[in-house]
Amino acid sequence: MKNNNLSRYPNTRMRRLRKTRAIRELVEETSLNVNDLIYPAFITDKNNSENIELMPDIKRLCMNDLMQTAEKLVSHGINAIALFPVIDKKYKSSNGEEAYKSDGLIQKTIAKLKSEFPELLIITDVALDPYTTHGQDGIIDDKNYVINDKTIQILKKQALSHAEAGADIVAPSDMMDGRIGAIRTELEKNNFHNTLILSYAAKYASCFYGPFRSAVNSGDSLASGNKYNYQMDPRNSDESLREVALDISEGADIVMIKPAMMYQDIILKVKEKFACPVFAYQVSGEYAMLKAAANAGYLCHKESVMESVLSIKRSGASGIFTYNAIEIAQWLKE
Numbered sequence: 495m496k497n498n499n500l501s502r503y504p505n506t507r508m509r510r511l512r513k514t515r516a517i518r519e520l521v522e523e524t525s526l527n528v529n530d531l532i533y534p535a536f537i538t539d540k541n542n543s544e545n546i547e548l549m550p551d552i553k554r555l556c557m558n559d560l561m562q563t564a565e566k567l568v569s570h571g572i573n574a575i576a577l578f579p580v581i582d583k584k585y586k587s588s589n590g591e592e593a594y595k596s597d598g599l600i601q602k603t604i605a606k607l608k609s610e611f612p613e614l615l616i617i618t619d620v621a622l623d624p625y626t627t628h629g630q631d632g633i634i635d636d637k638n639y640v641i642n643d644k645t646i647q648i649l650k651k652q653a654l655s656h657a658e659a660g661a662d663i664v665a666p667s668d669m670m671d672g673r674i675g676a677i678r679t680e681l682e683k684n685n686f687h688n689t690l691i692l693s694y695a696a697k698y699a700s701c702f703y704g705p706f707r708s709a710v711n712s713g714d715s716l717a718s719g720n721k722y723n724y725q726m727d728p729r730n731s732d733e734s735l736r737e738v739a740l741d742i743s744e745g746a747d748i749v750m751i752k753p754a755m756m757y758q759d760i761i762l763k764v765k766e767k768f769a770c771p772v773f774a775y776q777v778s779g780e781y782a783m784l785k786a787a788a789n790a791g792y793l794c795h796k797e798s799v800m801e802s803v804l805s806i807k808r809s810g811a812s813g814i815f816t817y818n819a820i821e822i823a824q825w826l827k828e
């Protein structure tokens with residue numbers, strides 16, 4: 495006869511598995527390592543880097559400082575950098591044509607990075623908000639509604655220009671319907687068979703993007719506008735599964751959940767349902783929130799950052815965009 499008492503106290507004492515650090519590490523279920531980290535970098539064409547007021551310790555990087563940052567990433571074993579351009583107002587337009595110019599800021603930056611650090615994976619943002627005078631991720635009509643199919647035509651050119659410059663992974667973050675299939679077709683047609691697509695498949699209309707929009711100077715252009723008619727409603731979760739399924743069917747190699755900390759339930763659902771790598775973005779507002787709490791003395795900076803990123807990994811993310819990537823890599827060596 496089975497003795498059920500064996501699974502109860504005092505025969506079972508869960509604290510035995512936590513007694514020492516060695517035991518805890520032996521039975522750990524989730525481990526964070528440097529290969530999980532992707533560093534998002536803001537790029538400017540100015541001669542000097544600039545502080546970002548809403549993101550303490552993060553800068554808009556000039557080319558020289560970007561090269562130094564890339565060298566630091568490589569030395570710490572961080573394999574990937576994600577590039578986000580800060581475009582001067584004189585280059586912005588209603589249609590964002592600057593996004594696909596071969597001599598544009600991002601295109602020149604990709605080429606420079608690849609020549610200096612060929613082993614570093616370069617991920618590029620495919621979206622029009624840094625390039626448009628209105629701050630939206632696409633072309634708008636006279637009612638400020640983003641026109642889906644016209645926008646895709648620009649996004650195809652933008653993604654192709656990134657691949658031609660040497661990007662390893664293009665990452666459409668615009669949330670237009672059908673853009674993954676269109677970009678995959680464009681890449682295949684031009685023999686970029688091995689250029690990966692990281693789709694921002696479940697990008698929510700979140701208030702936590704504020705510091706990012708300030709960093710790339712798209713917030714002022716957006717003004718009182720919003721992105722509710724193309725980014726996902728925070729109240730919905732099943733919808734994310736439909737979005738991910740569509741993007742995978744169109745040719746996405748990796749899918750992104752954004753933001754990360756506030757949407758770990760979505761990361762878990764997507765990871766459990768799809769046999770596909772899932773990335774997550776610890777966004778600017780999440781970074782700023784933890785930074786402000788640490789600066790005010792409410793939280794320990796190191797412990798709060800490490801716990802937050804570990805929780806994102808535990809929920810199912812295999813790659814994590816985090817502005818703390820370099821710090822985390824240093825802490826992991828301690």
